Amino acid sequence: MMEIGLNHFLAVSVLVFLAGFFCVLTRRNAIGILMGVELILNSANINYVAFARYSSTQYDGQIFAVFVIMLAAAEAAIGLAIVLGIYQTFHTIDVDATDSLRL
Amino acid sequence: MQESAHMAHEVAVQSVSYLRWIPLLPLLGAAINGVGGAWIQKKFGKTVVGSIACAMPLLGFVLSLRAFFQLLGLDPAQRILLDTVFPWIYVGNLAVDVAFQVDPLSSVMILIITGVGGLIHVYSTAYMHDEPAYWRYFAYLNLFTFAMLTLVLGDNLLLMFVGWEGVGLCSYALIGFWYSEWANASAGSKAFIVNRVGDFGFMCATFLLFWSLADAGHPTLVFREITQFAPLLENQVFWGVGTVTLITLLMFVGATGKSAQIPLYVWLPDAMAGPTPVSALIHAATMVTAGVYMIARLNILFDMAPTTGTVIATVGAATAFFAATIGTTQFDIKKVLAYSTVSQLGFMFIAMGVGAYATGVFHLMTHAFFKACLFLGSGSVIHAMHHEQDMRKMGGLKKWMPYTYATYLLSTLAIAGIPPFSGFFSKDEILWKAFSGGHQVVWFVAVCAAAMTAFYMFRSVYMTFEGESRADEHTRHHLHESPMAMVVPLVILAALATFSGFLNVPHALFGAARFDAWLAPVLQHGGHAAHHDVEVIEYILMIFSVAVAAGGIWVARAMYQTKTLKPDWLVDAFGGKLYRTVYNKYYVDEAYDATVIRGTMGLASISSWFDSWIVDGIVNGSAWVVRMISQAHGLIDHYIVDGAVNGVATITSFVGGRVRRLQTGNINAYLFVVVLAVVGVMMARIW
Numbered sequence: 087m088m089e090i091g092l093n094h095f096l097a098v099s100v101l102v103f104l105a106g107f108f109c110v111l112t113r114r115n116a117i118g119i120l121m122g123v124e125l126i127l128n129s130a131n132i133n134y135v136a137f138a139r140y141s142s143t144q145y146d147g148q149i150f151a152v153f154v155i156m157l158a159a160a161e162a163a164i165g166l167a168i169v170l171g172i173y174q175t176f177h178t179i180d181v182d183a184t185d186s187l188r189l
Numbered sequence: 190m191q192e193s194a195h196m197a198h199e200v201a202v203q204s205v206s207y208l209r210w211i212p213l214l215p216l217l218g219a220a221i222n223g224v225g226g227a228w229i230q231k232k233f234g235k236t237v238v239g240s241i242a243c244a245m246p247l248l249g250f251v252l253s254l255r256a257f258f259q260l261l262g263l264d265p266a267q268r269i270l271l272d273t274v275f276p277w278i279y280v281g282n283l284a285v286d287v288a289f290q291v292d293p294l295s296s297v298m299i300l301i302i303t304g305v306g307g308l309i310h311v312y313s314t315a316y317m318h319d320e321p322a323y324w325r326y327f328a329y330l331n332l333f334t335f336a337m338l339t340l341v342l343g344d345n346l347l348l349m350f351v352g353w354e355g356v357g358l359c360s361y362a363l364i365g366f367w368y369s370e371w372a373n374a375s376a377g378s379k380a381f382i383v384n385r386v387g388d389f390g391f392m393c394a395t396f397l398l399f400w401s402l403a404d405a406g407h408p409t410l411v412f413r414e415i416t417q418f419a420p421l422l423e424n425q426v427f428w429g430v431g432t433v434t435l436i437t438l439l440m441f442v443g444a445t446g447k448s449a450q451i452p453l454y455v456w457l458p459d460a461m462a463g464p465t466p467v468s469a470l471i472h473a474a475t476m477v478t479a480g481v482y483m484i485a486r487l488n489i490l491f492d493m494a495p496t497t498g499t500v501i502a503t504v505g506a507a508t509a510f511f512a513a514t515i516g517t518t519q520f521d522i523k524k525v526l527a528y529s530t531v532s533q534l535g536f537m538f539i540a541m542g543v544g545a546y547a548t549g550v551f552h553l554m555t556h557a558f559f560k561a562c563l564f565l566g567s568g569s570v571i572h573a574m575h576h577e578q579d580m581r582k583m584g585g586l587k588k589w590m591p592y593t594y595a596t597y598l599l600s601t602l603a604i605a606g607i608p609p610f611s612g613f614f615s616k617d618e619i620l621w622k623a624f625s626g627g628h629q630v631v632w633f634v635a636v637c638a639a640a641m642t643a644f645y646m647f648r649s650v651y652m653t654f655e656g657e658s659r660a661d662e663h664t665r666h667h668l669h670e671s672p673m674a675m676v677v678p679l680v681i682l683a684a685l686a687t688f689s690g691f692l693n694v695p696h697a698l699f700g701a702a703r704f705d706a707w708l709a710p711v712l713q714h715g716g717h718a719a720h721h722d723v724e725v726i727e728y729i730l731m732i733f734s735v736a737v738a739a740g741g742i743w744v745a746r747a748m749y750q751t752k753t754l755k756p757d758w759l760v761d762a763f764g765g766k767l768y769r770t771v772y773n774k775y776y777v778d779e780a781y782d783a784t785v786i787r788g789t790m791g792l793a794s795i796s797s798w799f800d801s802w803i804v805d806g807i808v809n810g811s812a813w814v815v816r817m818i819s820q821a822h823g824l825i826d827h828y829i830v831d832g833a834v835n836g837v838a839t840i841t842s843f844v845g846g847r848v849r850r851l852q853t854g855n856i857n858a859y860l861f862v863v864v865l866a867v868v869g870v871m872m873a874r875i876w
Contacts, residue, residue, distance in 0.1 A: 107864075110860060111860055111864070114857075119856065145280060145281060148280050181855065181856045181857065182855060182857075
């Protein structure tokens with residue numbers, strides 16, 4: 087079996103990032119966009135952990151990843167609360183329909 | 190460097206590589222039906238979807254049997270099979286693999302999960318036949334099987350926790366399966382949230398265990414090593430409490446959530462909103478026993494904490510008793526079974542609390558058989574009655590549904606503890622272990638609960654199957670026995686419920702206690718599992734508990750069959766208050782509503798008030814100051830600068846009018862600009 091190295095992790099990270107990115111760009115559903123953001127954050131996490139594993143003996147990468155996970159949780163909580171607020175105001179969570187901030 | 194930590198398992202284990210397929214096959218089934226199920230169902234029909242879903246746990250059952258027989262061929266002390274799939278988390282002194290382990294304890298569990306689970310899958314193919322989202326149901330069911338198998342097969346606490354959360358998630362999805370009705374969706378959320386409260390305890394216990402083991406010089410989360418190093422924690426103290434006592438108490442908090450004990454049992458009765466086979470699989474046979482399994486798995490820790498044992502036995506006895514009282518007053522057939530499940534889980538926790546781990550696991554197994562059979566039987570009734578669950582509208586069904594009636598009756602005899610049915614052996618052993626362990630009060634409460642169990646279960650038999658039919662003309666016209674796919678699992682489960690007790694005939698009845706002996710290598714640390722001399726009092730208690738169960742049955746018969754006793758005097762006792770309190774489940778849901786939920790809401794409104802008065806006040810105040818300053822500026826502005834500015838303003842207004850089209854208010858458009866900019870910057874850097 088082929089040895090799994092840094093590049094494999096980076097490749098996975100890129101794929102996850104692109105998936106999340108595509109999701110954010112194309113979704114019209116606010117929750118879908120939030121999920122895309124989560125994917126992007128997690129691709130960053132994979133990078134952190136992979137670099138920490140392959141380039142240093144310290145844990146700073148892992149610690150960063152833990153912080154990102156925590157921030158992502160907070161972000162999801164606030165994001166979902168905002169989505170709920172949007173739903174109560176607009177009765178939809180389609181981001182195309184909620185553009186009343188425009189002049 | 191990290192490989193060496195990985196190899197440091199000292200207990201002799203046998204490596205095999207087929208164990209991973211036991212959980213992975215159901216996961217594969219869930220993936221197939223979850224991703225392509227809608228397409229398969231449209232193209233090839235429901236039979237294909239159902240066959241894929243049923244094949245996975247049944248194949249898992251075959252593999253489980255293989256593991257069981259391989260264990261059987263080994264020396265009792267060496268009975269551990271290990272399948273390390275890949276190294277998972279290696280950070281600092283934490284080393285965790287994705288590894289599946291089969292020992293006598295988990296072999297029992299996987300046989301129950303894949304065996305009973307497989308039968309319930311087969312049953313579901315018929316029960317859910319008219320369901321449009323057939324594929325979604327089976328995807329969830331397979332996913333649940335995967336999570337539950339991960340829970341029992343994981344060789345470390347973290348992997349167990351993955352399964353622990355996974356079953357919670359699947360339980361949520363399946364309780365709310367018919368989510369378009371508000372009550373179902375909210376029952377799912379309730380189960381999930383209440384479980385999270387327990388999970389918090391589980392997590393704290395895991396952290397504390399890891400820390401204290403690290404303090405003792407052996408950081409690990411692998412069960413084999415926890416067993417090995419646990420004695421090092423003997424004298425550790427944390428915040429003035431023995432560390433082990435604290436860990437086990439927190440673990441037990443987790444168990445009360447998952448296994449529906451006081452005070453976190455409230456979600457289980459509401460969980461009956463899900464399809465009935467789900468209630469049989471998740472909320473009777475498997476998931477709710479996870480707490481019992483976890484205590485048995487970590488029995489060495491619980492043995493070191495006698496205080497926790499007392500707490501567990503007390504909570505178990507209280508749960509067994511209170512749930513049984515509620516069970517006597519319910520009219521919804523599934524609610525009766527739900528409270529009975531809570532009550533029976535209480536019995537298992539009594540066994541765990543008094544250190545009779547093998548007995549508790551034995552009751553777990555017999556309960557899985559008879560309660561799954563009872564739930565599937567009630568599902569068969571509900572199927573025939575066009576989704577009517579109120580027993581007051583049933584009656585006389587044995588004429589139309591002989592198989593359902595017979596299997597339901599056999600399982601009821603088992604749960605009531607009538608010899609020689611399985612429940613007699615397991616429940617009586619629990620009562621005896623509680624009594625001989627010096628917990629006479631627990632024993633007495635449990636006997637009362639057992640009497641009520643016999644009463645309310647036979648009440649359900651009489652109200653459902655005996656007497657005159659109370660169904661309306663239309664329903665009665667359509668009554669029928671269920672199809673083969675539902676009857677065959679019922680018959681198999683009823684046979685197991687009838688005969689499985691003989692696996693563990695106690696020494697007092699000239700048996701060999703084979704089940705205890707099978708589990709002994711895992712549970713040997715418990716001193717209570719040792720042989721005890723047969724005493725006369727054991728026979729007396731045995732006869733007494735059978736007599737009490739028979740008494741319960743007699744009362745049920747007198748009230749609901751021969752009508753010589755009127756239930757009314759019980760209902761009217763204490764001016765009807767007692768009955769209404771019990772019927773309304775002691776108002777526990779209302780109490781939680783008044784305290785926890787109102788409390789949270791209250792906190793939210795305080796925060797909201799703070800936000801709108803204090804925070805907004807500051808913001809508005811500073812805005813006011815700014816406005817005042819601006820007005821002063823405005824005066825100067827108006828008379829001096831204006832003339833010069835007007836020209837500029839015209840230009841600005843013109844540019845603004847063009848530029849504002851960028852401000853679409855559309856997030857996707859903004860993001861697109863961001864991306865273009867990032868790419869542009871990168872290009873610039875590269876060149």
